[in-house]
Amino acid sequence: MQSGGVTGIKEQFYLDDLRVGQRFTSGTYLMDEAAIKAFAAEFDPQPFHLDDAAAAASVFRGLAASGWHTAGVAMRLLTTGGLPLAGGLVGLGGEIAWPIPTRPGDILNVESEIAEIKPSRSKPHQGIVTVKSTMFNQNGEAVYLLTAKLLVPRRQVPSGD
Amino acid sequence: MQSGGVTGIKEQFYLDDLRVGQRFTSGTYLMDEAAIKAFAAEFDPQPFHLDDAAAAASVFRGLAASGWHTAGVAMRLLTTGGLPLAGGLVGLGGEIAWPIPTRPGDILNVESEIAEIKPSRSKPHQGIVTVKSTMFNQNGEAVYLLTAKLLVPRRQVPSGD
Numbered sequence: 015m016q017s018g019g020v021t022g023i024k025e026q027f028y029l030d031d032l033r034v035g036q037r038f039t040s041g042t043y044l045m046d047e048a049a050i051k052a053f054a055a056e057f058d059p060q061p062f063h064l065d066d067a068a069a070a071a072s073v074f075r076g077l078a079a080s081g082w083h084t085a086g087v088a089m090r091l092l093t094t095g096g097l098p099l100a101g102g103l104v105g106l107g108g109e110i111a112w113p114i115p116t117r118p119g120d121i122l123n124v125e126s127e128i129a130e131i132k133p134s135r136s137k138p139h140q141g142i143v144t145v146k147s148t149m150f151n152q153n154g155e156a157v158y159l160l161t162a163k164l165l166v167p168r169r170q171v172p173s174g175d
Numbered sequence: 176m177q178s179g180g181v182t183g184i185k186e187q188f189y190l191d192d193l194r195v196g197q198r199f200t201s202g203t204y205l206m207d208e209a210a211i212k213a214f215a216a217e218f219d220p221q222p223f224h225l226d227d228a229a230a231a232a233s234v235f236r237g238l239a240a241s242g243w244h245t246a247g248v249a250m251r252l253l254t255t256g257g258l259p260l261a262g263g264l265v266g267l268g269g270e271i272a273w274p275i276p277t278r279p280g281d282i283l284n285v286e287s288e289i290a291e292i293k294p295s296r297s298k299p300h301q302g303i304v305t306v307k308s309t310m311f312n313q314n315g316e317a318v319y320l321l322t323a324k325l326l327v328p329r330r331q332v333p334s335g336d
Contacts, residue, residue: 029287060254060263073265073326081266082247084216089243093221102221104234105242107272107320159268165234 018047028143028169032128040096040124043087045079053083055067078115084158085110088149091124097145101167106142106161114155121152129161133168140167187261189330190302193289201257204248206240208279214244239276241313245319246271249310252285258306263329267303269323275316282313290322296330301328 054063058080061068070165071076079087093103116122131146143166197271215224220243222229230238240248253265277283304327310319 045309053247057251059251063262074264082243085246086214086243089241090218090220102223103233105273107270108266109270112266113186113269114284152306 020037022061026098026103029101029131029133029143029166031145031167032131032166033114034131038126040091040098040126041094042121042123043091045083045087045118045120045122047077050077050079050116050118053086054080057062066069068144074115076115079117079120081110081112081158081163084112084149085115085160087116087122088124088147088158088160091122091149092126092147095100097147098123099143099166100169101123101165101166104165106163106165110159110161111159112157113159114157116157117131122149122156122157138168140165176186179277188327189261190304190327191330192329193292193304194288195292197246199220199258199287201252201287202255203282204252206244206248206277206279206281206283208238211238211240211244211277211279214247215241218243227293235276238279240278241271243270243275244317244323245273245277245310248277249285249308249319249321252283252310253287253308257285258287258308260304260327261330262326266327267324267326269321271322272286272320273318274320275318277312277318281318283310283318286311299329300303301326303327 021124051064053059054060062074062078066077097103116118126147127144128143129146131141133141143164145162145164147160147162148156151157212225215221223235224241225235227238258264259300287308287310289304290307292302294302304325306323306325308321308323309317312318323334
């Protein structure tokens with residue numbers, strides 16, 4: 015089903031270890047039709063995510079994954095090796111876009127780039143890092159864009175001692 | 176588990192039926208602990224979404240739903256009566272934020288407001304509508320903010336005949 019994490023990266027990056035422009039690559043994930051329909055039944059029960067004939071007649075012209083399923087798969091890939099930040103991935107918010115649909119059989123992977131690093135002034139043990147992630151299908155087409163603001167801990171707290 | 180759709184709204188709104196400032200209210204959804212852990216296991220397998228003790232020691236100070244689970248529940252509420260747009264909810268992208276965590280036992284509902292309506296010039300049968308949605312918990316606290324750009328069909332195509 016998924017092979018996120020196969021890259022075997024064990025290193026965890028603190029805020030102090032990151033630099034703007036640094037890039038990370040995830041493993042891959044196979045989006046299968048049963049999973050598309052199961053996710054849709056629970057969270058996005060619209061005909062074009064549930065039924066092949068209805069999807070063919072819709073604006074999607076064929077079965078398409080819920081955009082929120084696509085977003086969940088990207089998070090799976092990011093949390094299983096795709097973006098190995100210390101303390102895990104704690105998002106405050108961000109921007110999302112789905113340029114084209116995710117389809118049954120798509121093999122997905124995520125590339126991420128550190129866009130901005132802001133140490134907190136009031137909380138010296140952490141900061142906010144902006145990460146731009148793109149999820150691609152097996153044809154190299156971008157199916158999902160995420161610009162996320164993440165809470166990232168510092169390796170060591172600056173001290174006056 | 177969920178009672179989205181209980182409002183019984185059957186009317187479907189086309190682009191032509193919408194006005195800026197118009198508001199919509201969803202049904203409610205109970206976020207339960209088993210569902211939080213099941214979603215996290217599949218899409219966001221981080222300790223603070225999976226394990227009570229680890230969550231208590233984390234930045235969340237207790238079990239918290241994945242933000243993507245929270246987003247999925249909001250979509251469930253929007254697609255089951257919370258935002259009855261003709262042709263369904265087809266999102267192009269948007270902005271998201273999670274001001275506070277969603278917790279086990281939270282009872283959630285979504286309020287939405289039409290923020291902008293842009294008929295397409297090149298495709299006279301549709302347009303882009305911007306909707307600002309806020310999901311609240313049972314204490315009236317905003318747990319999720321979504322500003323989404325949606326593709327909405329027109330009731331009738333303007334004709335030169």
